[in-house]
Amino acid sequence: MASTGPGAQERYYARLTKGMVVQVRETAKMGKGLFATEDIKAETVILREQPVANMQHLTNRKKFRACAHCLRPLGPLEEAMNKLVIALDLLPSSSISSNCSASISPGSLPLVDELLPHPLPLPLPCAHADDGCDIEFCSESCRSVSWAMHHSLLCIGAAAAEGNIAKQVALKQLCDEVLEETNEAFYMAAQILAYVVSRYRAMKRPDLDRARLPISLLHSRPWWEVVCPAESDDDDEYGHEYEYEFDREAFEAAHRADVERLAPMLWAIVADSDPALAPLFTVDTLAHVMGMFEMNSVSMLVVSPVHTYLEQMRQLPASEQLRISAAGGPVLAALAGAMDQLGNEDVEGLGVFAVHANTNHSCVPNVESAKDPEDPDGLVVLITLRDIAAGEQLFVSVRLCLHLSSLRTRSPAQ
Template sequence: MDVEVRYIDDSKGNGLFAKKNFSEDSILFEESPLVCVQFSWNAEYGYKACDHCLKPLETAEENVRRLTGKTEIVLPYPELCTTNKSTITQCSGCGVEYCNADCQEKAFNQYHRTLCVQTGPLQCLNDAWKQIHYPPETGNVMLIPRILATIQQSCDKENTLNRFLKFCHRSVNDDSHLAHKLLGEKFANQISTLHSLLVQSMPHEHVSQLLSPEGFQSLLALMGTNGQGVATSPFSQWVENVPEKDLVSKLYEDMDANVGSFLDNEGVGLFETQSAANHSCLPNAEIVYRHNNSTLSLRALRDIEAGEEICISYVDECTLSSSRHSRQKELRENYLFNCNCPKCLEQADDPDVTSDEDMSDSDE
């Protein structure tokens, strides 16, 4: 790869660095997740995606009809749709669907052989999670069974376990804070319920340390801090090449009126290389999904020189444009660090308020 992970210091730990010059808009690297899973409510609302790679399983036309609520819509240029429904396969044991036989085989060999026979208990865990973690979704407890099953099915279980443990590096108190933050104050007391359901649904061999209460809390914290959102869409792929932009605008208006901003198949994944990228409020790279599946691409936002640290933003664009106070508050609550990027240092003497909400926070 043309990037490498280097140790920086005790406060920042590792960072991701360029090994060569990159021009703006170029792709620094691509990687598939160690594991990923669709959000539970996203699947419940009919967003059909491959159970392994999150590639859409409906056509662009089917997607638009469902999201607009208008079943009479006929999209022009059907050849621009990238969904191939003829290759979709289904697990004969539990019925989950895949975009093709290759994904089905990869899933079975990595984790699904273990999970398929636990469909009933895992459904109880999934149902409990949905009652605790409503949209907008930021994680999914169902990622954890895939982590555990991946370890159990691995030919080198110790090495696979250690790859996941690299994501777990905080104190017990930090893990507790992040787990509670993920569930929200109202449902934080349900962690023991989720843990009990997980223990009932998974074999314990080779993963007993992760099935302890502390191990489960650590996995929730892992998901909260390292889980990377994945989003795919058959319509967005169609839009990229369609010549009639006026038509596109009207369709987006109709979808927004019917379902709001929730347009994509969405899930969460763990990415080994991407997770080494530190945050900056002036990022020089961004995450994109060019292949309409869970393969992550890191794209340069500006020219990057060899030896330069590659940084992404851990917060959304709206937060990036807000005050230093707002950015620091979100990063402390969700990632447990104070940002010392050039933008934050430059704004160190700025007032700590930019909105009524921030004003009330500062007055407390």
């Protein structure tokens, strides 16, 4: 990965953390780290960061509609219920079509605003939805940010509007063949490289080294070394021996072949095969970008609004529960009868976060990456576990696990 000039790293992170109570700086032994810039009390949210690149898991898309940028669940709630009951095979899809009485009509459920901590925004389609793009957002803000960062270069609708048939075909191949049949990391790599290209093209004096700071400053190794490090040749992560002999050379060759196939495709899609941007799309660079994603990505998670609504419904008087049940019909009844299963079904994805990625790990953490069940979106959050002194380095647990705090019982009136 390319090096950068003196002070470039400091300026880059200073812009990212402007107005925050944290800063990124070098440590004596651990590379970069995240530090507090002032005294901070325990249980304080000190970081709430938007992703550089992210995606909702493919399997999760079948269950929930969510914003392509922040993963906020999209409404209306009734349609979310219709979608989820089919995805979980609780009712046959033939009985939940828009023309069937079994489905819940939008606007028919009572007390939605009262029982949910936040309103569910209606889907805001990409500006090129009529040209074939099916990406949706929760707000104009998320749509604009995503467009500026990477979506403008990855939008199949925009390619259609421009009459760029070759790019349309390549994007469809990326989404259908590579993404669904191989690895989600490929599409994340496309987003990250599109972000770098967007930065490069927005510069008054284009500088590729400065443009690629988002990827050159994060920890990285070649993709095949990250997904199967050398120490795992004979044992899995729990120390159990494999029952077969692992062929590392064949494993690396297969993964390298995937990257070799992807590199020219992404160069054409993201950079229009611009020779000035060719260094971003070498096999080595792409392998490191994908390895960077594997090493630095964290979970994005939002509690299911369907589960929240049904859970809060249980706290209502019997008369109100009956009113909701009558309005929800077979769909609501099927979901209410599967609450244990619904408790494990949330909006989920992965994201790379430029500031959060510099948080080192410790057996004695002083911050945690935790999501409150009332958080409206999937942005990464850091919360202090104790009082923090100015200048103190921030650490998360060695086994970082993005978890939900216990779902608090709220009065519907709150």
